[in-house]
Amino acid sequence: MKSLANEFFSTMAKGAESHQSENSDQYDLVVNGIKDERDVSRQVALVEEMVASGVDAIVIAPADSKVLVPALRRAIEAGVIVVNIDNRLDVEVLKQEGVSIPFVGPDNMAGAKKVGDHLAANRKGDKVAILEGIRTSYNAQQRLKGFEAAMQEAGMEIVSSQSADWEMSRANTVASSMLSEHPEISGILAANDSMALGAIAAVKGAGRAGEVQIVGFDNISAIRQAIEDGKVLATADQHGDQLAVFGIEAALEQIQSQASGSDVSIEDVETPVDLITAEILSQP
Known part of the structure; x- marks a missing residue:
């Protein structure tokens, strides 16, 4: 693994x-x-x-x-x-x-599209950012395509899309930079739940908890708790x-x-x- x-x-x-x-x-x-x-x-x-x-x-x-x-x-x-x-x-x-x-x-693209569609249907704004996985990984590429398809279909703008290497600490750093550079961001689509956890910390650090919606992919236990607590909007469960x-x-x-x-x-x-x-x- x-x-x-x-x-x-x-x-x-x-x-x-x-x-x-x-x-x-x-x-x-x-x-x-x-x-x-x-x-x-x-x-x-x-x-x-x-x-x-x-x-x-x-x-x-x-x-x-x-x-x-x-x-x-x-x-x-x-x-x-x-x-x-x-x-x-x-x-x-x-x-x-x-x-x-x-x-x-x-089908990683289909799973990511479901998550992106849910964000679009419950959006607080039209500007979003994407935290990608390792770009040489096929599942990272497919999840990116799924997110992009959902945002395009909903008429939402992706203002930044960067790799955070699937890792929480890296995602925290990247998402913090995104939020600083693009304060208009209202949603972050993370290609896995570890990066979604990093995004939660970044949003909190930026003083924007409750304003920026976050979605992930994997359905780990920490994200299920974050969904219940209202810190994450949705994730995808690939069992x-x-x-x-x-x-x-x-x-x-x-x-x-x-x-x-x-x-x-x-x-x-x-x-x-x-x-x-x-x-x-x-x-x-």
Whole structure:
């Protein structure tokens, strides 16, 4: 996985571990993650370590959509089944490397569009800013497109769009600068909930709590509380606790397929992504 410092990925790990404990007769599980979302070289090294240790399958949420592909190609050549979750690997690089890796995950653009549409429908103004994820990540690119589509459709102006590398502290710094440079900002669309938390701190620091609406993506527990407290308007739930499970089940299916001699390739699987608002959280 990516950074285990991010609650979304620690939740993903717990979901995988829970699934394994309930299916301990079917497979053994090794959980790994990197400390920093940008530490792509460490994630490449983890892939190589797992191959060397003799695993049968790797389920990966890549920190970078392009850089991980050669390492995963080598894993496949070594006989390891690879399933891509969360952040889709780059299609062109996969073609260049001559490999096909199934993607199991949500439509990030559609999820971000739902969140953006909700902000537009409840807006306090027409000027917004976007906190992007790491720009080489496919899911960051798709969420940006979803936000942009929602704002364009609603006739709202994006006055600033910058990357905060998925990180809370970086988002606090970037959002603070945005609010200082563009005091007319009435909404901030954050491509993940960690950055939304940073935006909350920035808005508070600017003395604009209650004036600037914030939306996120991931539905971590801290954001659910912030939604209930009125500090965040909405987020998108891509069911992180189940995302790794969907990938694991796809990998197990492929292992069983190979064992039976049929060796049927895994197809891409689109998983759910749902809008989360205060109204939804208040439902029993």
